[in-house]
Amino acid sequence: MKEVPQLHFRYWKENIDRSDSQKETSKTSNFARDKKLNCIQLCLMEIADYMNVPYEYIFLETWLFDLERIVNLGEIYDKSYIPLNERMISLLCKYTKVNCRNIDKTKFANKIEKLEVNDVALVEMDTFDCPWSPGYMWKHFSYYYLLIRISEDNNKYLGFCPYDDIYDIHINNELLEISQNIYIFSKSKENGELFFMRDLKKHLNKKVILSEGKTIFSKIREFATFLKNLENLDQVFMEKRLDDNLYVQRIAYIVSSRFGLVLMMDKLVDDELINSTLNEVYLLWLKIKSNLIKAILTNNIQDLRTLSRDIINAADGEEKVYQLIQSKNDSLICGEKNSNWR
Numbered sequence: 001m002k003e004v005p006q007l008h009f010r011y012w013k014e015n016i017d018r019s020d021s022q023k024e025t026s027k028t029s030n031f032a033r034d035k036k037l038n039c040i041q042l043c044l045m046e047i048a049d050y051m052n053v054p055y056e057y058i059f060l061e062t063w064l065f066d067l068e069r070i071v072n073l074g075e076i077y078d079k080s081y082i083p084l085n086e087r088m089i090s091l092l093c094k095y096t097k098v099n100c101r102n103i104d105k106t107k108f109a110n111k112i113e114k115l116e117v118n119d120v121a122l123v124e125m126d127t128f129d130c131p132w133s134p135g136y137m138w139k140h141f142s143y144y145y146l147l148i149r150i151s152e153d154n155n156k157y158l159g160f161c162p163y164d165d166i167y168d169i170h171i172n173n174e175l176l177e178i179s180q181n182i183y184i185f186s187k188s189k190e191n192g193e194l195f196f197m198r199d200l201k202k203h204l205n206k207k208v209i210l211s212e213g214k215t216i217f218s219k220i221r222e223f224a225t226f227l228k229n230l231e232n233l234d235q236v237f238m239e240k241r242l243d244d245n246l247y248v249q250r251i252a253y254i255v256s257s258r259f260g261l262v263l264m265m266d267k268l269v270d271d272e273l274i275n276s277t278l279n280e281v282y283l284l285w286l287k288i289k290s291n292l293i294k295a296i297l298t299n300n301i302q303d304l305r306t307l308s309r310d311i312i313n314a315a316d317g318e319e320k321v322y323q324l325i326q327s328k329n330d331s332l333i334c335g336e337k338n339s340n341w342r
Contacts (some may be wrong), residue, residue, distance in 0.1 A: 045058070097189075100184065109177045121148070125178070197333055224309075
């Protein structure tokens with residue numbers, strides 16, 4: 001049974017001015033609770049839900065297998081992810097009635113740039129500087145939260161973090177000053193662009209097709225071969241902490257990426273074979289992640305080698321989904337003829 005997003009920014013905002021006795025019981029996001037998606041994705045989903053537009057477009061260019069990406073393990077603040085995150089923002093604005101602008105944080109902190117009552121700000125911080133985040137004064141990672149202005153007659157701001165499910169965070173000027181980026185989202189009067197199957201193919205190809213004619217599926221199979229021929233456990237486990245392990249981090253990201261694809265395809269593509277196959281692939285990556293952690297914790301190199309079979313099956317499943325999408329005609333998916341999506 002597929003999971004249905006439980007988004008609740010809208011609920012929180014509507015309840016701010018109510019007394020405790022008037023407020024309904026808070027609903028905890030299943031995606032936040034289980035950490036199935038990352039911080040900015042949850043924030044963008046909440047923004048889209050609040051503005052009554054589809055969020056699925058943010059996953060258009062997230063079909064990745066960047067296992068070799070260098071991870072600094074939180075020693076410095078890594079800005080290499082910013083283009084991907086800003087691309088998710090631009091795709092949401094391109095295909096929906098949402099506007100976004102990146103504003104000067106100093107002007108915003110000093111109220112030169114103001115947040116309208118019906119707008120939402122997305123704030124990017126270093127988790128090291130964020131007092132309520134798990135990495136506070138410990139590690140450097142990107143951390144996002146949402147910000148609203150409480151009422152027309154004051155400039156007080158409240159924050160909400162979907163990832164850790166934390167509400168009613170009082171935000172002062174100092175926190176705004178040390179943020180990394182601040183984006184203001186507002187509802188647009190113009191409709192987003194029409195979305196066709198050819199657009200889906202174009203966006204997927206940007207990440208699936210690699211240089212020299214390779215695809216991410218061949219990269220996945222190369223990783224399977226690497227594990228199958230593993231000679232020494234040190235080849236995959238060089239860090240003292242499991243959380244710092246490169247392969248654990250990247251496989252966890254791949255699991256999250258496939259979950260986002262499941263949500264997107266279920267909305268964009270009315271094809272049971274595509275959606276069921278992709279869901280099976282996601283569950284397979286979830287199993288791979290679990291068995292990878294188990295093999296590392298038990299120091300079992302043979303278990304790591306046998307993971308290669310599941311990884312090959314995941315690559316085959318993903319390639320099947322990709323080919324099925326490529327075989328479809330370039331019909332309209334979302335637009336004036338499909339207004340129920342708006």
